[in-house]
Amino acid sequence: MARTTRKRSTLANRAIAASAALILGGGGLIAVNVYASAGEGNGQNPNGTQAAGQSVSTIDCPDVGNELGEVPQQERGNVDRELATLDTQITTAYQRFADLKQRIESDRQYGQQQILTPLKNERTVILQRIAALIERGNAPRPQNLESMAPCTLRADDNGGQNQGDGQNQGNDQGQNGGQDGGGQGDGQDQGQENGGQGQDGGQGQDGGQDGGDQGNGNGGQAGNGPEQADFVDIQSVQPNVGKPRNRNGASRGTFSTSCGVNENGKFNPDNVIVAPGVANGAHHMHDYVGNQANDAFASDDDLANGQTTCANQGDKSTYYWPVLRLQNGQQENDANADGGGKDQNVGEIQTPTQVTLNFVGNPRSKVTAMPRFLRIITGDAKAFVNGNANANASWSCTGFENRQLKDKYPICPEGSQVVRTFKFQSCWDGQNTDSANHRTHVAFAQANGSCPNGFRAIPQLVQRIVYDVPPPVFDGANPSVFAVDSFPEQLHKPVTDHGDFINVFDQRLMNKVVNCINTGRKCR
Numbered sequence: 001m002a003r004t005t006r007k008r009s010t011l012a013n014r015a016i017a018a019s020a021a022l023i024l025g026g027g028g029l030i031a032v033n034v035y036a037s038a039g040e041g042n043g044q045n046p047n048g049t050q051a052a053g054q055s056v057s058t059i060d061c062p063d064v065g066n067e068l069g070e071v072p073q074q075e076r077g078n079v080d081r082e083l084a085t086l087d088t089q090i091t092t093a094y095q096r097f098a099d100l101k102q103r104i105e106s107d108r109q110y111g112q113q114q115i116l117t118p119l120k121n122e123r124t125v126i127l128q129r130i131a132a133l134i135e136r137g138n139a140p141r142p143q144n145l146e147s148m149a150p151c152t153l154r155a156d157d158n159g160g161q162n163q164g165d166g167q168n169q170g171n172d173q174g175q176n177g178g179q180d181g182g183g184q185g186d187g188q189d190q191g192q193e194n195g196g197q198g199q200d201g202g203q204g205q206d207g208g209q210d211g212g213d214q215g216n217g218n219g220g221q222a223g224n225g226p227e228q229a230d231f232v233d234i235q236s237v238q239p240n241v242g243k244p245r246n247r248n249g250a251s252r253g254t255f256s257t258s259c260g261v262n263e264n265g266k267f268n269p270d271n272v273i274v275a276p277g278v279a280n281g282a283h284h285m286h287d288y289v290g291n292q293a294n295d296a297f298a299s300d301d302d303l304a305n306g307q308t309t310c311a312n313q314g315d316k317s318t319y320y321w322p323v324l325r326l327q328n329g330q331q332e333n334d335a336n337a338d339g340g341g342k343d344q345n346v347g348e349i350q351t352p353t354q355v356t357l358n359f360v361g362n363p364r365s366k367v368t369a370m371p372r373f374l375r376i377i378t379g380d381a382k383a384f385v386n387g388n389a390n391a392n393a394s395w396s397c398t399g400f401e402n403r404q405l406k407d408k409y410p411i412c413p414e415g416s417q418v419v420r421t422f423k424f425q426s427c428w429d430g431q432n433t434d435s436a437n438h439r440t441h442v443a444f445a446q447a448n449g450s451c452p453n454g455f456r457a458i459p460q461l462v463q464r465i466v467y468d469v470p471p472p473v474f475d476g477a478n479p480s481v482f483a484v485d486s487f488p489e490q491l492h493k494p495v496t497d498h499g500d501f502i503n504v505f506d507q508r509l510m511n512k513v514v515n516c517i518n519t520g521r522k523c524r
Helices: 010-025 073-106 108-136 169-175 177-184 188-213 300-304 507-518
Strands: 038-041 058-062 152-154 231-233 254-257 286-290 318-322 324-327 348-350 354-360 375-379 395-397 409-411 418-423 460-467 481-484 498-502
Touching: 058 073, 058 108, 073 108, 108 152, 254 507, 318 460, 354 507, 375 418, 395 409, 409 418, 460 498
Parallel strands: 038 058, 231 409
Antiparallel strands: 058 152, 254 354, 286 318, 318 498, 324 348, 324 481, 354 460, 375 498, 395 418, 418 460
């Protein structure tokens, strides 16, 4: 696949100034997205759809995977494959909704009949299968699982019109900042949320009125995002990064592993953690560094025997994340492929200029070794409809990394590059390498840096990915924006950014990592 790195043009530089002026002046940057989306979220509207004539852009379904508790180990793969089927059903419903959108907005019952009722019926079948699988594994059959079958229609929250779940996403992100900040363990997200709320507060009021005049109202060249409202000038954001103070007993060292920037061009739309055995389980393309055997069908043995791009051959871990694309009217050669154009991820895939992978310690205690094949997902690929409970996106610019954005893409000044940072969960339950929802076996440290009860500190992966991409251009003959790949229904929102990691360090190297961190050294 072709990957591009492009310098900023004069037109692009003008776009920065214009965007900054609008942001600082409170002008409405909202561009109402007129395409549909579908996703698994938490909201339910008793009426199923919005009132006739109101703009709708999202099919919002309860997130079944997040709600699953006990799933027998022997049935987890089967359950994951059924959950992947739910994602495929939603993607198909999204495509159907996009084709019928105008009629649905004029006739709410038509949307119920053509989209929501068939989707509910399809989901009910899968939910029944999931319940049967869990029961077959000698675990209690989940109660009321079928109640998660109905979905609703709702608006893109950026437009300030959301009635599908009775809650505005922008406000939700700001109000929950304190909770999320504590959950991340370094106090960082609380500042990020408050910073994001400030931008939303100034923009959201005019979204419904001004959206049609922005020239990019269709939401990016993919037809489903991003929008002007998804970008903010990093220079208008106040510093918001904080971290807990190191205490006696802290582990202050750092271990760095160098695994390249995906020069090999290894991409696929699989996710072996969430959807093992399912091709195109992610419905978006991933970059991979480290282990080269990673696809949907890779076993632990495959990973252990795979090749690695890491300089230290004792690290066969796999590190992967959604690709960043430049939506500039140029087609990548996956334009007709799953995860690419077929899932409305269009544009040229960007190769990072730098990827750093550091493992750091805990501000209150020593760290213990990660178990081999430990799986960690950070962030939420469906955060646009799910809300911020598991969101962990951090966007910034070089030279401004004390200012992090959770729900906006940054507009960087001349000479500065876009940065994505992932701080992974740093506490482990001491027993499991994975869990039914792929989250509860690990946790973020608490606001003071300590691990929750029952968890122990492990080396924390801090992943930093840098790109030289031009700032967004929203009007004129050649619009151009950068955006992260996403499920089609997630509208390429920046809050959906996420990272995945499987530990395949050999034991000797993992012991070195732990010793280095606990003794306060910097090692490679």
